[in-house]
Every structure is written in C-alpha cells, then in structure tokens.
Amino acid sequence: MENGDFREALWKLGESVEKKARREVYEETGLRLGRLDFFSIHSGPQYDKMFATGDQVSLVLISFTCHDFEGELSESNEESMNNQFFALDDIPNHLFVDHQM
Structure with missing residues (x-):
C-alpha cells in the first residue's frame, strides 16, 4: 500500500472474508x-492507525489457519517482496514494520 493507499485492502462486492x-x-x-x-x-x-498521508483508519485483523496449499511461493511481485516461509519459532520480530500499530 504505497503512500497510505489502502484501497487494495477493501473487499469486492459480495466477497466473503474467506x-x-x-x-x-x-x-x-x-x-x-x-x-x-x-x-x-x-x-x-x-488498532486505529494514521498513515503518513494523514489518513486515519480503524483496522480489523481477521486470522485463519491453513495447513495445505498449492503452488510455488513467489519471492516477490508488485504487492510484496522477499516472501519466505518461517518455522513458528523463527518468525522475525519486525516482520511487518510498515503495519505496526
């Protein structure tokens, strides 16, 4: 979400959380x-946040567990970079620096 642009975080009409x-x-x-x-x-x-642009939002964090998937992990693309898998005990403390509350 470059420059506080959070439009990509919105749901499409009729789209479920899952x-x-x-x-x-x-x-x-x-x-x-x-x-x-x-x-x-x-x-x-x-969970309220102010972006660098001054936009203020209230975040709702919804988490799921998933133990199976298909495909190859892309290392980076236009939405993310340096994608990796981590063991639960090895998740870095500052993994989501841009999304800290």
Whole structure:
C-alpha cells in the first residue's frame, strides 16, 4: 500500500472474508490455499492507525489457519517482496514494520 493507499485492502462486492483471504494470499504469494479455519479477530481503538498521508483508519485483523496449499511461493511481485516461509519459532520480530500499530 504505497503512500497510505489502502484501497487494495477493501473487499469486492459480495466477497466473503474467506474468499478475500484466499484472493489476497494468491495475489501476494502465488499460493492457492486449501481449507481455512477461523483463528482470531482483533478490533478496537488499539488498532486505529494514521498513515503518513494523514489518513486515519480503524483496522480489523481477521486470522485463519491453513495447513495445505498449492503452488510455488513467489519471492516477490508488485504487492510484496522477499516472501519466505518461517518455522513458528523463527518468525522475525519486525516482520511487518510498515503495519505496526
């Protein structure tokens, strides 16, 4: 989301949360997800954010678990860069610097 442009984060009309998750993962990684299981949802004032442009938004974080997928992980594309898999114990602390709250 370059320069605080968060339009890509919006849902398409009629799109379910699960379908959006699948679409976003495919667009950013090239992977097609198998079964999704709801994991968690987080919202509230602690998730409010101001972008460098001054735009203010309230974020809702919805998480799923997925244990199977198809495809090859693309290392980078126009939406993401340096895609990698990590063991749960090896996830870097500052993985999402641009998305910190």
